[in-house]
Amino acid sequence: MSLELPTERLLIREWELGDADAALQIYGAEEVAHWLTPEWQPVTDISAMRSVLHAWIEAGPNLIPPAGRWAIVRKEDGQLVGGLSLKLLPPFEEDFELTWALRPDVWGQGYATEASQAIISWAFKQGIEEVFAVARPRNERAIAVARRLGMEWVGETEKYYDMRLQVFRLRPS
Template sequence: MVFETERLVVRQWDEGDLERALDTYSRWEVARWLGSTPRAWEGPADAQAFLERCRARAEADPRYGIWALERRDTGVVAGSVLLVPLPDGDGEVEIGWHLHPDSWGHGYATEAARGALAKGFADGLTEIHAVVRPGNAPSAAVCRRLGMESLGVSTRWYGIEMEAFRLGRE
């Protein structure tokens, strides 16, 4: 376990989660918002590669990761929350969330992100960023609920226009 919230256990992804990860990231309605070149996963090999990337990241630096959000009430993985260094970010760190559509609209992204922010600040980070594709109103709303400051549109980290947000440690 990485951390817990009222309704979620935030932990490393494991082999038993591969089917759920594939079901989440193979959906265009999820994938369309992710990465510099969005791509829906095509099969189990994508899920296995994801699991290996998550494990390697955890081994490299335990402050960072892409973690599974396991619902306490059902044991179902609602999606991911991440805390990772931004590409070309001079040490800047990004928070993000990717949820299965059946978990949208229940507050899991905000709840998990609050926990990840607390973890990041407890681990010594002084500020954390979020980047949101234009048009992704639900994720921008999560940023606002978290109290993140809008920095406007930037192409700084992924080479495409993204709305940037920042939160400093209090």
């Protein structure tokens, strides 16, 4: 599903292979990869990042709507600052999980919250009934974003990625 979604400061758009250099600054950063799902390893070079982006781009049309993976671009200077995804949570693939990852040098500027609010609003218009976010218990930044998004804490579980995670949920108001 093709998407181009503007916010006040950002543009959420489809990934492109030309984004590999900027994406490597996000998904190659150890301080980002540390908080991602357990199977994720930091991307180590530009060739590997192109392969990841190629896989995401190719998989896009086969995802169950409104699932997808998108780049977050700062309007002011056109810099790619992060990525978002809306995907089905394992193992049952019934619940939609919102994820975000930003370049470490732009942390703390509200981009994760702003982009996530836009994707959540768009996803609810597509008819999904709730969105989840999961975070490792010590990932204070992710937990703070979930709370700023108005998500309610629903508990702790090891259900999704075979590790203890905090679970947050948001339903349309």
